[in-house]
Amino acid sequence: MLRQIELMHWSPQSGESERQRAVAALRAQGAGLLQPTLPGSYNGGDLLRRGTADALSGTSRPGEIAGIDGAVYEEIDSGGDWRGGGIYRGLLLSVHATAPAAAIARFERETLAMPRYIQAIRGWRLGRVRQAQGSRAWTHVWEQRYENVEGLLGPYMLHPYHWAHVDRWFDPESQDWIVDPQLCHSFCRIDGDTLI
Amino acid sequence: MSADAPRVYVIDRILAKPGQAAALARAYRERYVAAAQARGMRLELSLLSPPLMLEEQANTLLYVWSVAGAGGYWAMCFQGRQDPALQDWWREAAALIESRERLVSSDLADVATLGAMPC
Numbered sequence: 001m002l003r004q005i006e007l008m009h010w011s012p013q014s015g016e017s018e019r020q021r022a023v024a025a026l027r028a029q030g031a032g033l034l035q036p037t038l039p040g041s042y043n044g045g046d047l048l049r050r051g052t053a054d055a056l057s058g059t060s061r062p063g064e065i066a067g068i069d070g071a072v073y074e075e076i077d078s079g080g081d082w083r084g085g086g087i088y089r090g091l092l093l094s095v096h097a098t099a100p101a102a103a104i105a106r107f108e109r110e111t112l113a114m115p116r117y118i119q120a121i122r123g124w125r126l127g128r129v130r131q132a133q134g135s136r137a138w139t140h141v142w143e144q145r146y147e148n149v150e151g152l153l154g155p156y157m158l159h160p161y162h163w164a165h166v167d168r169w170f171d172p173e174s175q176d177w178i179v180d181p182q183l184c185h186s187f188c189r190i191d192g193d194t195l196i
Numbered sequence: 197m198s199a200d201a202p203r204v205y206v207i208d209r210i211l212a213k214p215g216q217a218a219a220l221a222r223a224y225r226e227r228y229v230a231a232a233q234a235r236g237m238r239l240e241l242s243l244l245s246p247p248l249m250l251e252e253q254a255n256t257l258l259y260v261w262s263v264a265g266a267g268g269y270w271a272m273c274f275q276g277r278q279d280p281a282l283q284d285w286w287r288e289a290a291a292l293i294e295s296r297e298r299l300v301s302s303d304l305a306d307v308a309t310l311g312a313m314p315c
Contacts, residue, residue: 158266160310164204164300172283173276174298181277 002053002130003196004072005090005141007037007045007186011066022062023047031055033088033195035188038149043135044186045069050090050143052196069134069184073127073141077112080123080145082195087146092184093170094136099178107169107178111142117161120151123195136182145190152187201265202306206237206272208259210296217244217255220292224259227285235275236268237261254294266310269300 010019026034032051037044045068049056053072061068071092095104108126115121123145132138146152156162168174172181212220221244229239241260249255263269276282302310 157270160266160302160307163266163269164302167273168298168300171273171277171298173286175296 001196002072002074003125003127003141004051004053004056004070005092005143006049006056006068006070007043007090007092007134007184008047008049008061008065009067009069010046011064014064018064022064025062026059029059031059033188033190035088035191037186037188038087040149040153041187042183042185043069044184048088048090048186048188050088050195067134069136069138071127071129071133071138071141072131073129076108076126076128078123078125080115080121082123082145085190085192086122087149087152087187088190088195089144089146089152089185089187091142091186092134092136092138093140093142094132094180094182095139095178096180097137103169103176103178107166108140110166110169114161114166115144118155118159120146120155122146122151134184136180138184145195149187201267202302202309203262204265204269204310205240205299205301205303206261206263206269207299207301208257208261208296209299210257210259211294212255212257213292213294214254215251216292217257218249220289221257223289223292224257227289231279231282231285232261232272235272237263237272 014022023034026047026049032049032055034047034049037046037048069092095107112126115124121144125143127141129138129140144156146156168176170179170181171177210220233239238261239259240262241258243258245256245258263272
């Protein structure tokens with residue numbers, strides 16, 4: 001099954017009432033999670049929509065949306081508990097086209113091992129992008145569920161497995177650097193049901 | 197970021213191309229050190245191995261930096277990754293470098309503190 005994430009950016013010309021109508025129109029389409037992004041998102045858009053690619057393929061984007069960073073992606077691996085509420089976080093990243101396959105494979109393995117060390121991650125999935133949209137040719141989507149925003153901003157960001165180990169793939173100063181510094185880090189509340 | 201946070205050590209281990217260690221050390225001092233200090237990094241040690249400038253063989257340079265905890269690490273990264281001059285430096289320095297490795301480390305005594313964030 002393919003999944004899809006869209007980080008939607010409001011047009012600066014759109015007013016509050018127009019945005020509310022646009023959200024209502026998007027919500028009427030169903031198709032999965034739809035929430036405003038929370039403060040602290042970085043290049044994360046104003047609205048986050050996430051569902052199966054099949055469900056989102058028939059939907060439209062209101063004119064109030066000026067741009068989208070998004071991806072249709074195929075799961076490499078996933079785990080944990082995606083049921084219930086909390087916080088959804090998606091990271092769109094772009095691995096350099098010249099990165100060696102062995103390095104990419106190791107990056108993927110080490111990323112997927114994060115929940116073993118960082119228990120605040122309740123559910124997780126790493127996906128390879130089939131179709132990218134927006135400011136970069138996104139190659140991976142790394143998504144997680146947390147019980148609350150503190151789990152993301154505290155244990156996830158402050159755990160040494162993250163900053164002293166996995167981050168080297170993102171670090172232009174590291175010999176192992178393979179990920180473009182332009183990232184989309186976006187998170188929002190989960191409104192109810194299990195995220196498929 | 198707390199000033200009381202355990203120090204996190206960022207170590208550059210650089211094998212210079214044969215005969216290039218002096219030029220590399222000079223370039224590192226002139227082009228890298230001040231900008232790194234502006235990002236909150238503190239230079240703890242600058243080491244040369246073996247401790248003489250070899251002419252036709254390769255020296256290893258070891259720079260040991262420290263920052264204040266995970267917060268200091270991220271602050272350093274967020275500033276550096278917005279600065280194209282930093283990528284330019286490493287790209288241009290590659291002409292003097294055989295290989296290099298950056299390690300992010302801590303004192304063994306601080307491991308439990310650094311990993312003890314509540315879930």
